[in-house]
Amino acid sequence: MVSSRPTSSTSRGTKKTRRGGADCDTARIGFVGAGKLATAIITGLISQRGQVDPKRIYVSAPTTINTDSLKITYPGIHTSKRNIDIFGRFDCDIVFICCPPNVIRSLYKIGGSRPAALTTNFIPNMRHPVYIISLVFGFTVQQIKECLLNPENPGRYTAQFFRCVISHPIAYGVGHWWIDTEPDSERFPNLVREIFTRIALIEYVPESLLDTVCIIVGSGITFCYYFINAIADGAVKKGMPRKMAVKFAAKIASSTSQTILTTDINANQLKEDASSPSGGAIYGQMILDKSEVSSGICGAIEASYKRSQTLALTGKTENIE
Structure with a gap:
């Protein structure tokens, strides 16, 4: 160099x-x-x-x-x-x-x-x-x-x-x-x-969308790690070693993302395609729906945006609710 x-x-x-x-x-x-x-x-x-x-x-x-x-x-x-x-x-x-x-x-x-x-x-x-x-x-x-x-x-x-x-x-x-x-x-x-x-x-x-992108990227990555870890926790609970469980969860997340990017098919449609009638996946989704996981993630993105906007508008770093 x-x-x-x-x-x-x-x-x-x-x-x-x-x-x-x-x-x-x-x-x-x-x-x-x-x-x-x-x-x-x-x-x-x-x-x-x-x-x-x-x-x-x-x-x-x-x-x-x-x-x-x-x-x-x-x-x-x-x-x-x-x-x-x-x-x-x-x-x-x-x-x-x-x-x-x-x-x-x-x-x-x-x-x-x-x-x-x-x-x-x-x-x-x-x-x-x-x-x-x-x-x-x-x-x-x-x-x-x-x-x-x-x-x-x-x-x-x-x-x-x-x-x-x-x-x-x-x-x-x-x-x-x-x-x-x-x-x-x-x-x-x-x-x-x-x-x-x-x-x-x-x-x-476009610059007009970069604030939203910033939150999706900054906070969304954290939430994805959180979700991968949660999937791994479920595997560990059933006896899989932690390191193996995390790798399996990460590979699933990676292939899932690549499927959306490669096919350009709506994620909801892909979710339906991967769920068999009366199968394990649909029963698991019912638990996620009952726990309001979807609205929780959406709310987390909104909270992240609001917090970042507060910092930008007020210049204050202490907790502001």
């Missing part, structure tokens, strides 16, 4: 004038925020098929709780407590905004009609292309721009902004990435596509 680019003022100036943009082997990838999703993306990039040298990863967070752990796991990662370093001192080419929505909301409260800068000072005019990708629930691309670009001259930047949702399994090289731009279009940067198609399937979703 190519080592980090030099950081002296002279060499940086030379670098910026000679390159129109980085490539897959030199691009610096930055993260504003070091939570679970940022960690999952970093893990996928380094540990899985991403093949990215840790020295090309840069992370900013207000505390060192998560960044210290990252540096131990992946020696060579660069960290800072200052968000501005991602764009200034570290000079990243691709930047993920991974902070919680309450952080962005607090900037609007501080700044009033015009938000305060996420990076304390607005980001510098980077003389090479920089791709800024927001994963923040509840805030549009335009709102994220207002937290980063100098409002006195926003047109002087060479930055491109995108909004997306990334699933946690990206940590294991099997994630999905839903973005507000057609991934095969000219607007979608080749650099981003070439690096991230190694560890995720990239698909287009």
